[in-house]
Amino acid sequence: MAEPTSEKHYEEKFEFPLWKLIKGRAEEKDISYLKAAEEVVPEYEKTIRYRDTEFEEAAVKKRAKEMMEVFSREHTESNKKSKEVHR
Structure with missing residues (x-):
């Protein structure tokens, strides 16, 4: 029986662009993800073209x-x- 997943598949994970921005801001300012999200999300919402x-x-x-x-x-x-x- 074939294995449903492989380790290679999980080596390159997809990250949502918004999550990348939040994570980057948190690391940049050494703050929590919550505080970073509070800063990033309002800015990000302005860029949505939906x-x-x-x-x-x-x-x-x-x-x-x-x-x-x-x-x-x-x-x-x-x-x-x-x-x-x-x-």
Whole structure:
């Protein structure tokens, strides 16, 4: 029966580019992987060229809803103050 894996196969391991960046930053600054990830991930996210239009549209709708709630609340408070002044 053939062996399912060989040692040679594992000699050259694939490392994800993000992991390489995190590992490099950790070694460079002598910090934990967690702290390195906190520094690297925000920078790395800016380089991703993936467009998820469904997510983007959901985020825009969520933000628009939040803005409308704030506007509505401010408008209501403004009307209350205006009515109090005119009494």
